[in-house]
Amino acid sequence: MQFELEFFGPLQDRLGSRTAIIRTPSAPTSIDDLITLIAETTRGGEALRADHIRLAINDRMVSRNAPLSLGDGDRIAFMSPFSGG
Amino acid sequence: MNPVIRLGSDALDLPALASTIGIDPANGAVASFAGHVRASENLTALELLHHPVLTAHILQRIGKAAMAQFELNGLLIAHRHGRMAIGEAIVYIAASAAHRRAALDAVSYTIDTLKTQAPFWKREWRGENAVWIEPTTADHTASEQWMETSQ
Numbered sequence: 001m002q003f004e005l006e007f008f009g010p011l012q013d014r015l016g017s018r019t020a021i022i023r024t025p026s027a028p029t030s031i032d033d034l035i036t037l038i039a040e041t042t043r044g045g046e047a048l049r050a051d052h053i054r055l056a057i058n059d060r061m062v063s064r065n066a067p068l069s070l071g072d073g074d075r076i077a078f079m080s081p082f083s084g085g
Numbered sequence: 086m087n088p089v090i091r092l093g094s095d096a097l098d099l100p101a102l103a104s105t106i107g108i109d110p111a112n113g114a115v116a117s118f119a120g121h122v123r124a125s126e127n128l129t130a131l132e133l134l135h136h137p138v139l140t141a142h143i144l145q146r147i148g149k150a151a152m153a154q155f156e157l158n159g160l161l162i163a164h165r166h167g168r169m170a171i172g173e174a175i176v177y178i179a180a181s182a183a184h185r186r187a188a189l190d191a192v193s194y195t196i197d198t199l200k201t202q203a204p205f206w207k208r209e210w211r212g213e214n215a216v217w218i219e220p221t222t223a224d225h226t227a228s229e230q231w232m233e234t235s236q
Contacts, residue, residue: 008134008136008204008206009134009206009217010206010219013217048185052179056136056139057159058097059136059138059139059142063138074157075135079136079138079204080206080217081201081219081220082201082202082203082204082206082220083175083200083201083205083206083207083219083220083224084133084135084164084199084200084203084204084207085120085164085175085176085196085198085200085205085207
């Protein structure tokens with residue numbers, strides 16, 4: 001399976017890129033497992049473990065505790081704390 | 086009625102935006118807020134980045150919540166993204182209601198909530214160097230006070 005990762009805000013500097021692709025034989029079933037997978041394979045991925053990082057899957061916000069049901073090609077956005085206005 | 090959301094990279098024309106709200110005999114009050122790029126040491130530009138899909142959705146959601154909570158007749162949220170010079174407007178919010186307290190509170194609620202709930206990211210440019218601006222404790226406190234008052 002393949003997923004497209006997007007990093008917004010200061011995270012894009014921590015990860016060194018705005019986007020990344022991750023491939024795995026089986027989909028992670030929790031956000032924690034997903035982040036562990038990314039952290040093991042992506043430079044700077046440990047930054048995603050911070051509690052204040054918000055997530056969206058295919059442009060829908062998801063809770064850190066929500067069950068995860070990923071499909072091949074899904075886009076997963078990791079977002080630093082917001083600072084608009 | 087839904088809030089009007091304007092999200093784009095063009096400069097905000099504040100007089101034109103102001104003229105779009107308030108033209109309703111039911112309005113006893115129109116309140117507004119404009120946030121501008123503030124000068125600070127060696128600052129050359131402020132850059133606002135946004136999410137290509139979520140930002141507009143969440144601004145719409147914040148606007149709908151404000152309209153319901155404060156019984157507004159109209160609400161406009163205009164937010165710019167991209168690079169801005171000192172003095173340029175970043176955001177403009179205007180609310181119309183039967184009475185002043187609702188209009189004033191709605192504008193405060195909308196800007197306070199927007200700052201920590203809408204997917205924007207801000208960085209200050211000084212020449213070729215950029216520094217990300219994180220939300221402050223005061224930003225979170227201002228946003229949370231509205232959660233307490235709406236419960």
